[in-house]
Amino acid sequence: MGIVQTIKKFFTRSKYVMTTQNLTNITDHPKIAVSRTEYDRINENLKYFAGRYDPIKYKDSNGDYKIRAFNHLPIGRTAAKKIASLVFNEQAEIKVNDSKADEFIQSQLQNDRFIKNFERYLESCLALGGLAMRPYIDGEQVRVAFIQAPVFFPLQSNTQDISSAAIVTKTIKSVGNAQKYYTLIELHEWAKDGKYTITNELYKSDNQNIVGSRVPLSEVYEGLEEVAEPKNLSRPLFTYLKTPGMNNKDINSPLGLSIFDNAKTTIDFLNTTYDEFMWEVKMGQRRVAVPTQMIKTEYNEEGEKIVVTREFEAGHNVYEQFDSGDIDKGIGITDLTTPIRSEDYIRAINKGLSLFEMQIGVSAGMFTFDGKSMKTATEIVSENSDTYQMRNSIVSLVEQSLKELIVSMLELAKAYDLYGGDIPDMTTISINLDDGVFTDRNVELDYWIKVVNAGFGTDVMAIEKVLNVTPEKAKEIKAEISGNNVDEANEERGLDDVGVYGE
Numbered sequence: 001m002g003i004v005q006t007i008k009k010f011f012t013r014s015k016y017v018m019t020t021q022n023l024t025n026i027t028d029h030p031k032i033a034v035s036r037t038e039y040d041r042i043n044e045n046l047k048y049f050a051g052r053y054d055p056i057k058y059k060d061s062n063g064d065y066k067i068r069a070f071n072h073l074p075i076g077r078t079a080a081k082k083i084a085s086l087v088f089n090e091q092a093e094i095k096v097n098d099s100k101a102d103e104f105i106q107s108q109l110q111n112d113r114f115i116k117n118f119e120r121y122l123e124s125c126l127a128l129g130g131l132a133m134r135p136y137i138d139g140e141q142v143r144v145a146f147i148q149a150p151v152f153f154p155l156q157s158n159t160q161d162i163s164s165a166a167i168v169t170k171t172i173k174s175v176g177n178a179q180k181y182y183t184l185i186e187l188h189e190w191a192k193d194g195k196y197t198i199t200n201e202l203y204k205s206d207n208q209n210i211v212g213s214r215v216p217l218s219e220v221y222e223g224l225e226e227v228a229e230p231k232n233l234s235r236p237l238f239t240y241l242k243t244p245g246m247n248n249k250d251i252n253s254p255l256g257l258s259i260f261d262n263a264k265t266t267i268d269f270l271n272t273t274y275d276e277f278m279w280e281v282k283m284g285q286r287r288v289a290v291p292t293q294m295i296k297t298e299y300n301e302e303g304e305k306i307v308v309t310r311e312f313e314a315g316h317n318v319y320e321q322f323d324s325g326d327i328d329k330g331i332g333i334t335d336l337t338t339p340i341r342s343e344d345y346i347r348a349i350n351k352g353l354s355l356f357e358m359q360i361g362v363s364a365g366m367f368t369f370d371g372k373s374m375k376t377a378t379e380i381v382s383e384n385s386d387t388y389q390m391r392n393s394i395v396s397l398v399e400q401s402l403k404e405l406i407v408s409m410l411e412l413a414k415a416y417d418l419y420g421g422d423i424p425d426m427t428t429i430s431i432n433l434d435d436g437v438f439t440d441r442n443v444e445l446d447y448w449i450k451v452v453n454a455g456f457g458t459d460v461m462a463i464e465k466v467l468n469v470t471p472e473k474a475k476e477i478k479a480e481i482s483g484n485n486v487d488e489a490n491e492e493r494g495l496d497d498v499g500v501y502g503e
Helices: 002-018 036-050 075-087 099-111 114-128 261-283 342-360 377-383 385-415 441-453 459-467 471-482 495-501
Strands: 056-059 065-068 093-096 130-138 141-148 152-157 162-175 178-190 196-205 212-215 239-242 296-299 305-308 429-432
Touching (some): 075 261, 075 385, 261 342, 385 429
Antiparallel strands (some): 056 065, 093 429, 178 196, 296 305
16 A cells, blocks of 8 residues: 555656746746736836835935935825725625525625625725635635735636636745745636636745745645636636726736826826925925024144034024124024925815826815815715716626625535525626715605606616615515515506516
């Protein structure tokens, strides 16, 4: 038995050596179909989102080089956070029109705190251009992993969706006094025979900026299989959510753009203006010109004169006065303080914000508030139509992505015998993203009452739109209201209901 195992290990090692690869960058992998340029762009977006800017180098009055922090406005983070909160919040509801499936999904989402986590990660999606979500099994629980743009790499795609992708996980392991950097590449692919395969590849490097050479999975992930084949999957195990609109940086790329990808020059202008403003305030304290008598003179041991000027520092707001010894002439100190150009800088910053709002596609005034009046939801819709349209574009993609995620969660749970019910169709899944900021519920209800009374729509249509439920659920609610079953005789229904339920 020991000989057989030895032979098996020998062939396993031989096969492994034959497939060993060395990678400098993730995009060097032969299966990854996205250029390095796209990920350089994403990493640059991450700097804007995180607010990581190089310090300022300048020369002081003595000619010495100094370094100070760059003052900046968190424009990227603010825009992503504000728009994400308009799209998705804790009032969101996910429902499945199947009691067994709905009960299972609600328990899984609640235990995983999905609603709260998704709202947070949606900021990353908007700032970096995309976000992938992948369900996985954790004991008896189906959890959702959020894969952010810098570690998600499409393998192949069509014009509509990404069907295969690589997901990267990086870890650090101490070996003696040195640190080893490990990169796990998880390849999700569809085989030619229609099977869904997940291939795991582990790479090790001494340099954190290099992927390195391929090594056995057991070095970090004991028990992880090199190849897994989940059964009965109708779609990829992950779902990819990207921002709406065309990627004009690379029209052949399946990846999305950051909401501020086309507004970076404006962000640079705002940050530069803000930094100059802050520095002018800091350096705008009182400055004076003094006569030579106010120069402090010292001598060294050899009798050589050393001249030391008394410099004015930003932290000093009072300058000492020295007597020149000449009572008649006095000292003659001249005030050189210049006024701070606060109004000019503030106007420039506001103009930059207006340009930024136009570039990212939101209504004017979204990032400012005059504090003078409160507006109704109807007025907000009217005045913020650009923001409302942008939100609707994002909402439609979020809803589709969440429906795909629900299907994947149920299929994965069923493959591991955690769920025994049917897999619902996406049309039976409803996503209610509360838009109370924009929508006046009373106005919407009045509108649909008028539509039904005028004969332009049915009660079921009104219930579906006002309550934001699926058509099937709307039929059930209508049946409960009327006290009838959907399957009862048609003669008890109105003409409009017959058109919806069928003869």
